[in-house]
Amino acid sequence: MNDHPIPPRRPMTLRDVSEASGVSEMTVSRVLRNRGDVSAATRERVLTAAKELGYVPNKIAGALASSRVNLVAVIIPSLSNMVFPEVLSGITDVLDQTHLQPVVGVTNYRPEREEKVIYEMLSWRPSGVIIAGIEHNDTCRRMLRAADVPVVEIMDVDGEPVDSVVGISQRRAGRLMAEAILKQGFEQIGFLGTQMPLDHRARKRFEGFTDTLAKAGREVVDQEFYSGGSALKKGREMTRTILERSPDLDFLYYSNDMIGAGGLLWCLEQGIEIPQRLGLAGFNGTELLDGLPRKLATMDAGRLATGREAAKIIAARADGSLTEPRRLEIEPKIEFGDTLRRYKP
Amino acid sequence: MNDHPIPPRRPMTLRDVSEASGVSEMTVSRVLRNRGDVSAATRERVLTAAKELGYVPNKIAGALASSRVNLVAVIIPSLSNMVFPEVLSGITDVLDQTHLQPVVGVTNYRPEREEKVIYEMLSWRPSGVIIAGIEHNDTCRRMLRAADVPVVEIMDVDGEPVDSVVGISQRRAGRLMAEAILKQGFEQIGFLGTQMPLDHRARKRFEGFTDTLAKAGREVVDQEFYSGGSALKKGREMTRTILERSPDLDFLYYSNDMIGAGGLLWCLEQGIEIPQRLGLAGFNGTELLDGLPRKLATMDAGRLATGREAAKIIAARADGSLTEPRRLEIEPKIEFGDTLRRYKP
DNA sequence: GTGAAAGCGCTAACAC
């Protein structure tokens, strides 16, 4: 064995590859980035050397030198609500075909977290920002605008976007559901939702919903809210509670599919006749609903499409093929399932 | 209005804050990072200037200069399986109390994607890597080792870790469940799982399961696999299929809670007596199970704890308070629910 | 096709 003193391990650099291959740093860089003309021979030598050394380029240095970063900041309120991972899938689908890479930040629906996450993300100078919601405080909006980076706000188009926006109108979603419910002759309507004053999307949906009822001379007769715990279980409990308190209700509108599913299971166990005696509807168009004993009515919010379109906009802005802000409203689609339609169409 | 020509917008730098506040760049840097002594007065001036300009520091330059990056790479196979978001929650809980920040990469269970994601992540020189699974190909292992960064492999301790490792033994989890099932006198056991040769954790669990059955002179009598679609619905369909084919089965072991829940719902609808006629068990300890008509037996894999502990290790390595690799085996815990226990304990 | 020089926007180290 040799017993030369081992010098302290220095992180590997281009220079190491350069020395190992006997080619200038500059040419090594060209090979590694596939830029400019390099002879096949040199190319080969560089690639071999890099591979043997296990060289991984330092993107920090690269980004600083070129002021180009292939990161796209994706800022969402939560990961435990399946809705956001689904949007992320859409984003990933599209970005995977580009050189761009999503980086996820989670705000937990807290504005001060949102500020922090935006700040942190922007400090890495990403090529674009995709952010859930269109309601952000002044600090957030100012940062986003000042960053001079393409921004796409998603999942809510009711408001003034910073730049581009893709998603459904939550108000319209609430309205459409209210109209469908009224059309089926339901009259005593209850609402069940999350206790989350900062979920602007749920709030707007509810507003659209109640406004429409009001125009028809109706109102939400009773309400029930929850926070934390198993949504399925909470849906069950809330449904029992609200029906005990207001036995005359003939429709329950849930702010998400999971609590709706819990409610549906409970109602079926009680032998409640659905939808004749009691109609039900959730929101989101979750895959899960397909496996229930009856299919809960819901509204597909086009999450996958939203993610895809948002990513396309960022990609197009990044490669210069798009320069103007876009506004893309996606149409929410009612799925009647087995719990909303009383009369045959 | 003034009509001076507007110079092309140059991204803002420390220098701008320096000029605006009349303080040297270095001191501005000190204030912004809370490093070293700065007089209250200068401090104030700098902060005001920075805020007014809406300055967001360039972390790329900072990271290059200091060779310190506050990013922790988190590499997981999927976001659509709730398991991983939950681990992420644990990680976030802990990292939120440090200056470290998680960055998520998704591999879709594909080794070539894993290679790419690791490479991309490492090229940003993160302070640590948390990666799902302990099975990685040689390229991946070499990169991780060469990166000279703390690495924590999670959710599977059966194998040789690159560095630290936190999680349950999947083989042991399979074994424990097999033992519990046998103890309850079940004899004709069927298995239902995902069609995913690359999910090593599911594979090891299954191996531990069948090995234990074998030692008791038993075997898995029939199996059924699925891929894609609504897991709840698939669970339903697979359960019907397997029971039609093998009506003598008296126990169904599902590789995850969601298909188990689908199976449970179907069995209840069929009026199958559970668990006397047929026992059921899933895997994961998903919150969802709490809302079902009966609680499915399952096994808590300690996902939150796994995430937390992994993050703690990274944080401790990063601040120098830990220097050795750690190995932390978490004990999986059977939850009997209402579908596994035939005899009163 | 290849190389040398300059500098991206910060911070470490040291001087004052």
Next chain:
DNA sequence: GTGTTAGCGCTTTCAC
């Protein structure tokens, strides 16, 4: 307490 100098590891630009 504050400022100066010299890089961090790449890429841009330009020369050859």
